[in-house]
Amino acid sequence: MLNWLESRTGFVSMAKDFLTEDIPGGASYWYVFGSATMFAMILQITTGIFLTFFYAPSAATAWESTRAIYLNPYTHFLLSLHYWGASAMIALVFLHLLQVLIWGAYKSPRELQWIVGVLLLVVTLVLGLTGYLLPWDMDAYFASQVSLNIAGLPPGGGILQSIAQGGGTMGTDTINRFFGLHVWLMPAALVLLVGAHLAIFRWNGPAGPVVDDPRKMRPGRFWPDQMFMDAVASFVVFLIIIALSFIAPPFLDAKADPTNASFVPYPAWYFLFLFGLLNFVPVLLQGSHIQFLVEQANAPWVELFAAIVVPTIGGLIVLLLPWLDRSTTRSFASRAGILWTTFVVIACIVGLSFYAQGTIQAKIAASGVTPQTEAQILAAPEAEAPAAAAASGASSPLAAQGAKVFAQNCSGCHGAQGMGQPGVAPPLVKNPFVTGDAKKVVDVIANGLHGQTVLGQTYGAPMPAWKSSLSKNDIAAVATFIRGGLPGNSAGPVKESDVP
Ligand code: HEC
Secondary structure (H helix, E strand, C coil): CHHHHHHHHCHHHHHHHHHCCEEECCCCHHHHHHHHHHHHHHHHHHHHHHHHCCCCCCCCCHHHHHHHHHHCHHHHHHHHHHHHHHHHHHHHHHHHHHHHHHHCCCCCCCHHHHHHHHHHHHHHHHHHHHHHHCCCEHHHHHHHHHHHHHHCCCCCHHHHHHHHHCCCCCCHHHHHHHHHHHHHHHHHHHHHHHHHHHHHHHHHCCCCCCCCCHHHCCEEEHHHHHHHHHHHHHHHHHHHHHHHHHHCCCCCCCECCCCCCCCCCCCCHHHHHHHHHHHHHHHHHHCCCCHHHHHHCCCHHHHHHHHHHHHHHHHHHHHCHHHHCCCCCCCCHHHHHHHHHHHHHHHHHHHHHHHHHHHHHHHHHHHCCCCCCHHHHHHHHHHHCHHHHHHHCCCCHHHHHHHHHHHHHCHHHHCCCCCCECCCECCCCCCHHHHCCHHHHHHHHHHCECCCCCCCCCCCCCECCCCCCCCHHHHHHHHHHHHHCCCCCCCCCCCHHHCC
């Protein structure tokens, strides 16, 4: 069997070749960070794929479908794994990079491997950022608004912001952009970069520990020792993720409400330091005693500087490190400068994170809003979803069926709750035409409409005719729903026999 496979594909010798890779100095638990990161990535891809089975990206369904995920214990666990897996992946990429940095393993000939690694960190952070928006709760909305506004800060950034946002305000288009980035573009980039990272790694071989004379190192093999250590490390990571998913599952806030401006957003922990920097620079300027700087503390350039210029320069320095650190040996003694700088930078990142945490908590306390508990949030808004509105308002099965027909065919133009969209379609709530003569409503749904509505507006595109795409029964159901099931409407039902 194996021989057959080998003769047809060469897979067996490829696997052998892969497993017998030399490891200078022998296997070590120091080398597990890369493979543990890869394990976290595979966990993210797997849980992420299954989450798309339950998640529906649009302003009318993102929060609702996330809520449904929370209400089912199995999907809730799946989401918790994905949530903690994200944190684990970011922490592991970071640790992996830090170790390479400390050991000087980015030095020639591994410059490109370092660059690909830094790009992988960036892609992972973008994945975290785009995933953060998807639940479309208060925090997702307002925290993402902060990042979108930052994208709009530099000259020409307005265009970038409106592309990412899908127009002037955040809504369904924003969710779809972020969703596309999160489930397609970034994972594809991630997998390609990991492939490149591993291929370059195989070409150069592992850097091995820092020793004066490489000839003194005892040789080792990937299989079985390193493979075993990698498996142990990944397993420990998995156990920690599972434990955290049980102990501290993520929290779903109330549905995004753009009008609630008093909400104080909190970023994901790995963005806290950037948030801290943004808050800290103005405070620093105010305390500087230099009159000019004190006056400038809240000027637009300060935000630009703290949110874009400093992080970009920082990122470029990290990216170009192999060329900036010119020492030819990897020994710690000759690299004291870079090691101390690394230490100071990390201390600053940790300090800024704590600082941000403090300012956010102070702001939340000052806003005086008592946060709702998750049980309240998950229990409350049944009546808001159209299907549920049908169940509470007009509780007939016909109206419930109509709610589904509406959600599938009409809500795209008339809005999830029939509140209409300026320039696209008129509101169906508080609309005397809709709750008036049932025969006329059925006629509009069946044959379409183009002209002035009862509310006095005209629209560029007509209301489509539905008689060829919906059954009589569906037309009666959706008419019943919009007349009696939308919030505030309470006109009588329409029977199938009323549809000509
Ligand atoms: C492509 C967008 C679009 C879709 C989809 C759509 N509508 Fe409309 N609808 C319109 C527009 C535009 C008008 C106003 C037409 C005009 O006056 O020119 C309208 C008008 C109406 C009216 C009359 C309102 C009034 O004040 O005169 C009703 C009732 C209505 N639609 C129900 C529905 C139902 C039920 C569905 C789903 C089966 C649906 N619409 C799907 C765009 C749409």
